Amino acid sequence: MNITFIGGGNMARAILGALIDSKITAPEKITVSDISTARLEDIKNKYRVCTTSSNTRAIAAADIIILAVKPQNLDAISRELVGKFSPGKLVISILAGTNLESLANSLKHGEVIRAMPNTPAQIRMGMTAWTASPAVTEEKKKAAQSILSTMGKAIFFEDEAFIDMSTAISGSGPAYFYLFMESLVEAGVELGLPRETAIEMVMQTALGSVSYALKSDAGLTTLRQQVTSPGGTTEAALKIFESEGLKDIIIKAVAGAHGRAREIGKC
Numbered sequence: 001m002n003i004t005f006i007g008g009g010n011m012a013r014a015i016l017g018a019l020i021d022s023k024i025t026a027p028e029k030i031t032v033s034d035i036s037t038a039r040l041e042d043i044k045n046k047y048r049v050c051t052t053s054s055n056t057r058a059i060a061a062a063d064i065i066i067l068a069v070k071p072q073n074l075d076a077i078s079r080e081l082v083g084k085f086s087p088g089k090l091v092i093s094i095l096a097g098t099n100l101e102s103l104a105n106s107l108k109h110g111e112v113i114r115a116m117p118n119t120p121a122q123i124r125m126g127m128t129a130w131t132a133s134p135a136v137t138e139e140k141k142k143a144a145q146s147i148l149s150t151m152g153k154a155i156f157f158e159d160e161a162f163i164d165m166s167t168a169i170s171g172s173g174p175a176y177f178y179l180f181m182e183s184l185v186e187a188g189v190e191l192g193l194p195r196e197t198a199i200e201m202v203m204q205t206a207l208g209s210v211s212y213a214l215k216s217d218a219g220l221t222t223l224r225q226q227v228t229s230p231g232g233t234t235e236a237a238l239k240i241f242e243s244e245g246l247k248d249i250i251i252k253a254v255a256g257a258h259g260r261a262r263e264i265g266k267c
């Protein structure tokens, strides 16, 4: 399986590193194309893959083309590559907010997959939601699932509407968790903890809480209740979260992200 990346930036490197570690395909069967020769040199040295500054050359022998440029670069790529995607080539796009119809229309190619990874993909702890156009065969979907799973978890959705929903939960999700953690650090500092100590405590608490929830058979509500003794400290905090409407704020914020994802998709 020959795999080509168009764009050799952060996400391409995350997928590239994961692919090579997983041994799904040999480095010499991977080609990366980018406009920066310095970036290509660096990628070649680090991953031992083939590199080129010609997108046309990069896709010529590719079975799977991973589109990893910024959404604003899609027009230029399409103008350059239109008509060069022969039948049987599979395009996997990770462009945020660019729907299957726009991809297929821009590239004039029917076999397209739209995937939405998130930043923890950089350390193979990502959550990717993906969907495929009707022209993508089951065999190609299997190949896509194994490629995307190298970055962490990957969930296929038949209905593309779920990609916008996933964008609002797992795509933007890391930022929500970081905001909560930043706020907890500030709260600790306000109480008098040294900042470094507060950061260490918050990081370990987040890591421990998620790891414990993953290992435990109890659901999230039970795990929360286990920490909440009547009249205790946790209850005092949770009462304030509740009276200030934290859950409603989160639901509203996620609806805002979802609305924006749908809007961008229509552009």
Ligand SMILES: NC(=O)c1ccc[n+]([C@@H]2O[C@H](COP(=O)([O-])OP(=O)(O)OC[C@H]3O[C@@H](n4cnc5c(N)ncnc54)[C@H](OP(=O)(O)O)[C@@H]3O)[C@@H](O)[C@H]2O)c1
Residues within 6 Å of the ligand: 006, 007, 008, 009, 010, 011, 012, 033, 034, 035, 036, 039, 055, 068, 069, 070, 071, 073, 076, 077, 094, 095, 096, 116, 117, 118, 119, 171
């Ligand atoms: N980062 C994330 O967490 C994340 C999550 C989900 C989805 N995504 C999506 O992933 C895509 C890539 O994001 P990224 O963070 O990896 O971006 P990035 O670091 O900017 O990588 C894009 C690369 O493509 C190069 N490029 C631009 N035009 C090109 C062209 N015509 N031909 C070949 N290469 C070209 C860029 O070069 P220049 O920098 O010189 O322009 C850059 O090296 C985006 O569409 C983004 O929406 C990212």
